[in-house]
């Protein structure tokens with residue numbers, strides 16, 4: 001259900017989403033307190049210095065990926081973990097299915113993982129006869145309803161409480177009250193049973209620490225801990241770029257992640273899974289597997305887009321993006337929405353429908369200003385536009401129009417003339433101007449800013 005790219009355009013998907021008035025209110029309602037909380041949280045502290053450190057740690061890790069991944073693998077194997085490599089989504093799915101089948105598993109619980117959305121793991125597990133339960137509350141709702149997550153951190157910010165009540169009532173077979181406490185209690189009961197019955201727990205990884213061979217999971221619901229500790233087999237799905245050199249690096253990256261993602265100084269649960277259960281330990285899996293997934297990542301190393309691999313998936317750029325705030329995550333057609341989606345999707349997906357996402361930005365630069373690891377998202381978006389216009393995916397007419405525009409506006413006289421004529425053109429819109437001015441007022445100011 002994660003793929004709505006093929007055969008649709010950003011424009012058609014956006015128009016569809018813009019027709020949902022609840023969503024246009026719900027997104028600012030949900031994310032504005034997070035953005036305000038982030039500024040409150042770091043007020044009086046040197047957030048910029050912390051962001052510099054975060055950028056340096058992630059930048060160093062991405063620049064030294066082969067060496068750090070080798071160290072991570074060594075350390076994981078020393079800890080008793082079985083490590084697998086998957087070049088692409090199909091390989092990753094096949095590896096997980098085969099681990100589950102060797103373990104004789106029938107039931108699987110999953111913690112939230114964007115990578116497993118990327119590789120469309122759930123349909124593959126279900127096709128292999130496994131029962132899969134998502135245990136993050138938002139992901140659980142999405143799964144029950146055959147929907148898709150629309151935000152990296154808040155998968156169901158596009159859904160109303162009434163819809164969740166209706167859905168849970170259907171599953172419960174009785175009318176539940178529209179009360180957050182009651183709905184959460186119902187979900188907790190369902191999920192507890194799933195945890196206790198599960199043979200395999202599948203998690204993602206916020207970070208993978210090379211020094212200690214640890215998979216770091218940041219969660220607020222405790223489901224990550226139950227997923228990794230209760231079932232007899234734990235499988236951690238790790239994008240290769242999630243490696244960091246040292247355990248100490250988490251002291252910088254975790255507050256940046258929680259501060260930017262949920263405006264929390266610390267997370268409720270930070271789980272470090274460093275191997276299967278050892279003798280004398282009371283819990284933990286009998287087997288632990290780590291599946292290192294490339295999925296297009298190593299091809300980005302050394303390219304103009306390398307910095308995007310520093311992303312720690314906090315979702316802050318989505319919260320602040322004026323485009324995302326209007327159209328929501330589903331308009332981007334794949335797993336990632338907002339500025340990070342507009343950059344990552346064209347890099348991970350070859351289709352023309354994905355390449356146009358670089359245009360889904362006003363280039364206001366708000367994403368750069370908020371990104372905790374200082375990824376220059378709007379530069380990357382401009383680079384995507386440059387590459388797209390240099391390639392065959394753009395029409396000759398569009399290329400010619402922009403060339404003429406570029407020549408014209410290079411002349412101060414033509415620029416001034418066009419500024420004088422623009423309000424007139426806006427009143428009598430022709431061609432593409434009609435679509436542009438249907439939703440915008442064209443106002444030219446001659447004052448100095």
Ligand code: SF4
Pocket residue numbers: 260310311312313314315316317318340370371372373374375377
């Ligand atoms: S690009 Fe930056 S702001 Fe956006 S999700 Fe990644 S780390 Fe967060």
